[in-house]
Amino acid sequence: MAQQRPDISQATWEDAQLLWDYHQMHHEIRPCSVIIGLGSHDLGVATTSAQLYRQGFAPLVVFSGANSPTTSGRFPRGEAVHYREHAMMLGVPSSAILLEPRATNTAENLSLSREVLAAAEVPVSSVLLVSKPYEQRRSFATARKIWPDVEIVCASEPMSLSEYANKIGTKTVVDMLVGTLQRLVEYPKRGFIISQEVPATAVSAYERLRACGFDSRVIPS
Structure with a gap:
């Protein structure tokens, strides 16, 4: 109970x-082409993304997110920027992080991150998608709609x-x-x-x- x-x-x-x-999708975490941390009010997304990188689950992290009414006070320079700074404090080198600072919703997180990766000429066959715990399923459903040709593995802070x-x-x-x-x-x-x-x-x-x-x-x- x-x-x-x-x-x-x-x-x-x-x-x-x-x-x-x-x-929650209850996916088995496995190595992927890239980790994408979805911007939000929750710094745990950045923490988990950094931990997964340091554990060797992907060679690169993309942090995506601008601001929303609930994050502008907490992350005044933008969600992705603050996520990046936090991940670097946890030992992720700046060379392993790409920023997508414009997205204001989950669909844009995915579509604009895909553009950033394409511009960097990073081949992507699978994405380790890090979200808030209660957003795993919706993030998965969005990713399958926006980016149907890659494998999506969902993760979040274990809480x-x-x-x-x-x-x-x-x-x-x-x-x-x-x-x-x-x-x-x-x-x-x-x-x-x-x-x-x-x-x-x-x-x-x-x-x-x-x-x-x-x-x-x-x-x-």
């Missing part, structure tokens, strides 16, 4: 755990839901789990991502959480 938190009910926590598990909630706040995390599930359902209809099978249990958990007010990340219908 999922661990109960004092700030939400046991049933709500179990619904959140169900979505957390679904959003439990409880650890991540302690890191950024329970309400924020559950709101994001709900918003991401909605996008997995709605975005294929808009041509943004490939379709993913969404189990009925995940849909039911999403509906219960949304009805409980975890809806700040929901897009208008």
Whole structure:
């Protein structure tokens, strides 16, 4: 049974755990042509990308991301720039990092990173795609839509839901789990991502959480 938190009910926590598990792809990490770290508010993406590089899973890292309303204060010079600086502090040489500083969404992260790699004449057959833990599945679905001819292996900072909630706040995390599930359902209809099978249990958990007010990340219908 999922661990109960004092700030939400046991049933709500179990619904959140169900979505957390679904959003992760549970891929086996293996060597790839390049690591791409997707820009966000979470510096753990840069930390994980640096660790994977130092463990020899790819010879090159691309950090992609400009700014959003939630990151401009935290990363004033842009997500990719701050990610690069953090990775270098963790031992990744500057020569092993390429920057893509313009992307403002996941589709642009992928398409613009592909352009950066092409300009650098880097052959790419596989991508180790590093995202926030709850964004693995949506990042995968976006990558398969934008860049269908490469193998995608998903990774993120190894954290439990409880650890991540302690890191950024329970309400924020559950709101994001709900918003991401909605996008997995709605975005294929808009041509943004490939379709993913969404189990009925995940849909039911999403509906219960949304009805409980975890809806700040929901897009208008």
